[in-house]
Amino acid sequence: MEKKIKKTTILTGTVIAGALLTFSVNADARPSTQALGNGAELRTEIIDLNVVSSSAKLYELECGEKSGTATKKAEAKPDAKKAKTSEAKCGEGKCGESGKKADAKKDTKDAKAAKTEKKEKTSEAKCGEGKCGAE
Amino acid sequence: MLYTDKTYDSQKRLTNWVRTGKESGVPGATSNGLKQYRRLFRNNINNSLSQAYPISFEVLSDEEWSTLVDEFFEKHDAKTPHIWKLPFEFYQFVKANNFSEKFNYPFLNDLVHFEWLEIEVYTMPNEYPQPYVKSGDILNNVLEVNPEYRLTQLEYPVHMYAAKESVNHKGDYFLLTYREPKTFDVKFMNLDPLHVLFFEKVANENLTANQIIDFIIDQNNSIPRDKLTKSIIGFLETMIKEKVFLGYAENYLN
Numbered sequence: 001m002e003k004k005i006k007k008t009t010i011l012t013g014t015v016i017a018g019a020l021l022t023f024s025v026n027a028d029a030r031p032s033t034q035a036l037g038n039g040a041e042l043r044t045e046i047i048d049l050n051v052v053s054s055s056a057k058l059y060e061l062e063c064g065e066k067s068g069t070a071t072k073k074a075e076a077k078p079d080a081k082k083a084k085t086s087e088a089k090c091g092e093g094k095c096g097e098s099g100k101k102a103d104a105k106k107d108t109k110d111a112k113a114a115k116t117e118k119k120e121k122t123s124e125a126k127c128g129e130g131k132c133g134a135e
Numbered sequence: 136m137l138y139t140d141k142t143y144d145s146q147k148r149l150t151n152w153v154r155t156g157k158e159s160g161v162p163g164a165t166s167n168g169l170k171q172y173r174r175l176f177r178n179n180i181n182n183s184l185s186q187a188y189p190i191s192f193e194v195l196s197d198e199e200w201s202t203l204v205d206e207f208f209e210k211h212d213a214k215t216p217h218i219w220k221l222p223f224e225f226y227q228f229v230k231a232n233n234f235s236e237k238f239n240y241p242f243l244n245d246l247v248h249f250e251w252l253e254i255e256v257y258t259m260p261n262e263y264p265q266p267y268v269k270s271g272d273i274l275n276n277v278l279e280v281n282p283e284y285r286l287t288q289l290e291y292p293v294h295m296y297a298a299k300e301s302v303n304h305k306g307d308y309f310l311l312t313y314r315e316p317k318t319f320d321v322k323f324m325n326l327d328p329l330h331v332l333f334f335e336k337v338a339n340e341n342l343t344a345n346q347i348i349d350f351i352i353d354q355n356n357s358i359p360r361d362k363l364t365k366s367i368i369g370f371l372e373t374m375i376k377e378k379v380f381l382g383y384a385e386n387y388l389n
Binding site: 008009010011015016018019020021022023024028031032033034035036037038039042043046047049050051052 | 189190193194253257286287288293294295296297298299300307309315320321322323324325326327328329330331332335339351354355357358362363366369370373377
């Protein structure tokens, strides 16, 4: 039985030619293929990278004119980040795994606590989490 | 039962208020109550999106994020009634409305795409591989590819660098996102373009490694066969270990 061919190529001729040329010129070069891990691990890592880069920027700002907001944000970000990275993404935890759900709920609570600190984005009370109508 | 024109009109006014915050003359409603409605709905959307796009949420300034959410809420007529499916429409909205240019973040489309891919692959319908066996000849047997994957080309390596740093590394990046069988973990791999070629030949044409190596050398005969073979074996072993290749296609075994 033949397998059906179902997916189309995303490579263009130029990219293929470039790849072959690169390999022919330097066959000993380490290829860029790299396993990046699962979604949660990679997300955490990328958010860390972004926090480092944005914190650096915020601290730079602090040295300049207005330090108040920058300091506040720089302090708030690590907590917010922690909560966000552990949070289940949308669509996760819907597969009947009670453990996963419990974790997701716990994380949401953490996230709530952390996000309160990030006032600009989520200063308002949470909605859709059993608080409807409450101020 | 059909709405009366009056009910329909009231409902339109209410939704207009909720989405835009602009005075819409909702009959019989108090302004305090209306504010709560808008706050509750907007928070629901914001929560759903910030959980689906945690990196974008981190990278964008508070003002930029709020602009995205507000414009999406106001201008996008959602096709889905399910809030958990909204993030896909958000991704399309960000792309279609050129926010990468508006915010001067060239990486933004790639970033939301990358974040969406995890959800897409996690929630994709099951696809089943053809029968396969675990042992075989790595160079001469057809490999069975885990069918639950998406292969995407990105211009900015937002999967490897801080988003703003990725602007300094513009190029051709190939991201393989796949769902591991049994654990349903979504995993990512950055693929070298040569390996993308190889992967696609296996996935789409059911060729053996040696057949693909022949093809590559046909294309560029200055490539040393021994070094290519060594590189490809290393790649194949990684792909098998990472469960992108599940084993050897039974249908092609002699």
